[in-house]
Amino acid sequence: MGRSYGDVCLNQDGILILSTYFDHFLEFDPASGLLRCQSGVTIREILDIFLPRGWSLPVLPGTAYVTVGGAIANDIHGKNHHRHGSFGMHVEEIVLARSDSGLVRCSRSQNEALFYATIGGLGLTGFITEAVLQLMPVRNGFLDTRCIPFSGFDEFLQLSQQPGEHFEYTVAWFDWHANHGTGRGIFFLGNHSLQSETEMPLLQGRGQRQISIPFAGAVNLVRRPVMRVFNSVYFKKQIEKQVVSRMDFDAFFFPLDRIRNWNLLYGRRGFLQWQAVVPEQGARYLFNLMKKTMAEADLEPTLTVIKKFGDVQSGGLLSFPMAGITFALDFPAASRKLFAMLDTWDHAVVDLGGRLYPAKDSRMQPEIFFKSQPALDEFLRYKDRRISSSFWRRVTAGNGED
Numbered sequence: 001m002g003r004s005y006g007d008v009c010l011n012q013d014g015i016l017i018l019s020t021y022f023d024h025f026l027e028f029d030p031a032s033g034l035l036r037c038q039s040g041v042t043i044r045e046i047l048d049i050f051l052p053r054g055w056s057l058p059v060l061p062g063t064a065y066v067t068v069g070g071a072i073a074n075d076i077h078g079k080n081h082h083r084h085g086s087f088g089m090h091v092e093e094i095v096l097a098r099s100d101s102g103l104v105r106c107s108r109s110q111n112e113a114l115f116y117a118t119i120g121g122l123g124l125t126g127f128i129t130e131a132v133l134q135l136m137p138v139r140n141g142f143l144d145t146r147c148i149p150f151s152g153f154d155e156f157l158q159l160s161q162q163p164g165e166h167f168e169y170t171v172a173w174f175d176w177h178a179n180h181g182t183g184r185g186i187f188f189l190g191n192h193s194l195q196s197e198t199e200m201p202l203l204q205g206r207g208q209r210q211i212s213i214p215f216a217g218a219v220n221l222v223r224r225p226v227m228r229v230f231n232s233v234y235f236k237k238q239i240e241k242q243v244v245s246r247m248d249f250d251a252f253f254f255p256l257d258r259i260r261n262w263n264l265l266y267g268r269r270g271f272l273q274w275q276a277v278v279p280e281q282g283a284r285y286l287f288n289l290m291k292k293t294m295a296e297a298d299l300e301p302t303l304t305v306i307k308k309f310g311d312v313q314s315g316g317l318l319s320f321p322m323a324g325i326t327f328a329l330d331f332p333a334a335s336r337k338l339f340a341m342l343d344t345w346d347h348a349v350v351d352l353g354g355r356l357y358p359a360k361d362s363r364m365q366p367e368i369f370f371k372s373q374p375a376l377d378e379f380l381r382y383k384d385r386r387i388s389s390s391f392w393r394r395v396t397a398g399n400g401e402d
């Protein structure tokens, strides 16, 4: 679906394999919740069919328009990483088409090294043709949610210690500018509603109105004054809902999917997202560095999301999620000083023992990639020699082929 923000899904001057026609559901066992499907099936399609039957996916990203193949190749995470880890942990089997050996079946007990190289393997170990996924039972299509306002990063850290034990989903939105520069945010919490099917229908908010941005204008509409007003209104609107409220699946998991082509609001130059994770002990240092350098460069993100990842790992050799705090910031892709500032952040991240998320990257230097991927040499043993990508050539500076 090309939903990655950077160049992992691009292959400049080469051939791009599309999974569009690999869109078949193959087998479902209602006793175990195991689903076999082709790799081009999207999360939207899985939910449309299985949510009304009482099944969801254990890991959901911020958009439903991603394919099973893309979700495996980036080992994507959701708001419940502290509970269920990343997508790859719920994949039971993968069928790979490789240029050297044809179709290869791999799982935790068969060709396991290839399986772990493929989870988070950025599409470089072969083309995933199908996969077996473990679905998760839910009672209805709703979530019981809570919003807690907080002030400054330390309060976020305090909040993220406790609620994860009681809430399946946690994530925070942060406004750096508010509170005379201390910043403030909203901590969102959610659990699947436990009310029975007879009391609550297995709806998921389908048929909700979707607005559409028709084209990218010459100018960026997501400008600083607009964002400041938006952030202030958004904050007030959320704290009014501090009491527990009930939201349907789409509103809770995929709010951006309601605005078709929302990225065009940034105009022709577009935007970029910087996402990294660092061990928790380094998170305050990184936060302070980000705050200081943004003030010096007079830059402000249009959106900041912070989340604490749990200490659960899929085993994917190049997987992004690790225990710690992840920061995701959106910026209009406008200025040279932005790129210089992000380079400083990249170095801080690897020095703190963290890493950048390839799915969101379009600019990290090879040095950063090599330093943050200790299993790279092992991964190279399983890379398909005839598969490459713009991302791979960029981050390996041409040294990634054997």
Ligand SMILES: Cc1cc2nc3c(=O)[nH]c(=O)nc-3n(C[C@H](O)[C@H](O)[C@H](O)COP(=O)(O)OP(=O)(O)OC[C@H]3O[C@@H](n4cnc5c(N)ncnc54)[C@H](O)[C@@H]3O)c2cc1C
Pocket (backbone or CB within 6 Å): 001, 002, 003, 004, 005, 008, 009, 019, 039, 040, 060, 061, 062, 063, 065, 066, 067, 068, 069, 070, 071, 073, 074, 075, 076, 077, 078, 079, 122, 123, 124, 126, 127, 128, 129, 256, 359, 389
């Ligand atoms: C609004 C929005 C919110 C998002 N929220 C999150 C989030 O909360 N958490 C998160 O982790 N990510 C998030 N993402 C990123 C997104 O989930 C990932 O980039 C995902 O991998 C995109 O899937 P895709 O099908 O579009 O794959 P693409 O972007 O097309 O490809 C991604 C990678 O998968 C590989 N690939 C795709 N199909 C196959 C296949 N059949 N076989 C082998 N390799 C394959 C490609 O080569 C590429 O390396 C978000 C993206 C958007 C736009």
